[in-house]
Amino acid sequence: MTGYKVANGNGHSNGNGNTKGTNGTNGHSNGHKSADYTAQENPTYPYEVIEEIADFITKGSGMRPKIGIICGSGLGSLADMIQDPKIFEYEKIPNFPVSTVEGHAGRLVVGTLEGATVMAMQGRFHFYEGYPLAKCSMPVRVMKLCGVEYLFATNAAGGINPRFAVGDIMLMHDHVNMLGFAGNSPLQGPNDPRFGPRFPALVNSYNKDLINKAIEIAKAMGIESNIHVGVYSCLGGPNYETIAELKALRMMGVDAVGMSTVHEVITARHCDMKVFAFSLITNKCATEYSDKKDDEANHDEVMAVAKNRQKACCELVSRLIREIHLASA
Template sequence: MENRKADYINSRALVPSLKHARRRSIFESFSENLEFIEINCQEIGTDIRTDRNITRAHRSRVGYTFEALQESAQYLLERVPIKPKIGIICGSGMGNIADLVTNRLIFPYEDVPHFPVSTVHGHVGQLVFGYLEGIPVMCMQGRFHYYEGYPLWKCAMPVRVMKLVGVTYLIATNAAGGLNPKFKVGDIMMVKDHVNMMGFAGNNPLQGPNDDRFGPRFPPMSKAYNTKLLDVGAKIAEEMGISDIVHQGVYTCLGGPNYETVAELRMLRMIGVDAVGMSTVHEVITARHCDLTVFAFSLITNQCIVDYEDLGEANHAEVVDVGLSKQFVIQEFVSRMVLQIKEIYSADRK
């Protein structure tokens, strides 16, 4: 009995010290975070005393500063004699679009300040500047994906750099799985709208403090894809004699890298999705935020598996192969679109 009483007394004696230890742990954690913020503030030349400066420190953790993006843009502008008007993002297996560019100047991503690096087969990982149909362009041969370990704001970072070097139109291409049963492998789907599935989970390239120099805090997305350019695309398809393989539809981006389950694909089809990929949506959101005019299309590189009895399986090698097999059709389609944008751009300037 005496031993139990002694144990009880000893345990009671421990309580204040445990509480003290917890408080000390919380205080130390707070101090470490405060020190981290102070270091970040010092790195960007600010003082911690105002809420505005704390916000700037926070920004350094959730996105590029405007100054960092300016450094990337300035590095490029100092080395190219042109200011591109059209930005082109080449999707998986479609890097050959950049082969159309003349007077080319090439910059590997690793040479450009603050740029991420592509790690996926079929994405060369370089910027190509030059002329296409007589208009200055900037091509991304290789993009960045969420599944590579990059946050969405970093995946979409090149779009803001495009804006800073002078781009006003964006052509975004991607390889996608065809979910619409009318689509066949090798078809082209011009994107008329998207479903931001990753955004439903709170994952957005505009997350974090907004920089008004790029765009508003709450940008609308009801007209993300330019309807005039969709009409132009349909006309180009007719002129090329490929109207039977060119469609319009709704695209969605999932995080990857795994391909989708049958149940996931059935759900996506129920909500109106026509094609599924792992890119583009965050780039388009960023582009519209900074007021770029957007045209996007998907090359259907595989048919989505929506039947449990179907023995087929999606694979990346097939995606790249289909891109290569359709390279000349894609090149001509993009080339004609650039020419039409040139005419629209020239007319708008008059």
Template sequence: MANKGCTYEECEATADWLLARTDVRPTVGIVCGSGLGGLADMLKDQVAFDYKDIPNFPQSTVHGHAGRLVFGTLKEKPCVCMQGRFHLYEGYPIQKVTLPVRIFKLLGVETLVLTNAAGGLNQDFKVGDIMIIKDHLNLPGFAGVNPLCGPNDERFGVRFPCMSDAYDRALQQMAMHVGQELGYGDFLKEGVYCVLGGPSFETIAESRMLHRLGADAVGMSTVHEVIVARHCGMRVFAFSLITNQAVMDYGSEAKANHEEVLETGSRRAAQLERLVSAIVTKMELNNNNYARVGRPRDAGVPKKTPPNESMA
């Protein structure tokens, strides 16, 4: 946590700044992947902030990521939603990439819902499938790129957090049930997500290797956020939208591209919104098995100030 802007005190200052400018006290956090920013539009009574106006916050530089933090309610549950996330390939230190997750925890978030666009490695998957993530492969972590590297602040979590239960099984089962009820059975899958550093897409040899290692989908995000969320004691649910098939045949002329990612996200947007909305509606938020980290919500938070030019 040696990176500027990433200490507990700096995260706390950012959380207090946000809490002073909205009455929403979120218990659910949602992170939108490429082309999936429309999920934030589901929130009622919105209060939105541009990333550039939030103290200590990085800025999103990727097309398809709006770069706004949106507070509001979804089926009467208070939420905060990131329209756009941060990635290693943007040049940010990994602690900065995961900074919003720590701020979410200090805002009072108990359950984190993450979405991403991913390439399909599982040959049974089709473009447009939704994959509930049951586990992950952290390839950058094999090389020591982990958001928990450096001094550990016990106020966030323990030095050696368990990751065998990173993805909440009860939420996975509920999502599958909800998906069946919505008629999504034909394109709702589950599998293992593998993260790479990006921004280049995978070579054919890399895709073949990852598939043999047990990965069903591959992308450039999510895993680092999951690690920090679990370090902080949050419940985690995540899913990938399969936006392209990874190329694994040297005879193929297909080429992965970001435009295809955004187009697929746009086509599935309405169904994804219904799925997330139904999941959040059925969530049991006050699970006593997950300890609250940090100070009570509103502790030390100044009285709400009138809207100003910092609000989107």
């Protein structure tokens, strides 16, 4: 199917003053005609559109990847590990959104890692960029139709749990979907059973075997004291949280907070992928009032910490992928 667009005000600027699309177009000049969808009428992408994007990637790369990776802010180096990479700029993929956030390059990288076939998003889509959640997580469905069975979702996050230090890694074992509390979901709109059920269950969303394997790997790497297992929550952003919000999240049992990942995990579980996710703690969140400037999160710090810790994150991911690959060989 050609001629599809999601017309809901994603004519955003990329931060350099270049507007990548106007009047709700996705800014592609690939000759695709516009169809008559709006976010209000139908925020989802038809199956055939996802299929067309997946075909573009599998034919263009000559691969059907088994593992999908989403690189968090400043964690794009996860995709740089991929061997014999075939690179697809988001702007050149039909009907794909574009990345607008610093630290999110906007490329899909397909190749092999530790013997496994993988595809990695070097740049994810966030709700605060102006994309509806279904659009933010649409690439997860593309991954599914490319053949992906495992989703590795990574993010940079603020540590709310007082035991967490900057640079620690929190393996996600659950989440609190704050956007869901507000009535928003990537699964809103008509359900296509070819992806999954109308009412998916989300208990056990985070694969326990993969968490346990990651803990073993962290021990072998000698970083077990920097590894935690905890609960992540996604807020809409782009502002960081107030002290009162952080206090409330802590009372709800949240250990780390960010602005992503949850809708990707929901979409992945809906279509029955196995999920592994972690947060790199890039800043400590204050849960008490003070005059300290240090308490204010900022994206430069987030990126700097991610850069400093990319080696450990890369090793954790590549060793876990190796285990998956060896177990299935």
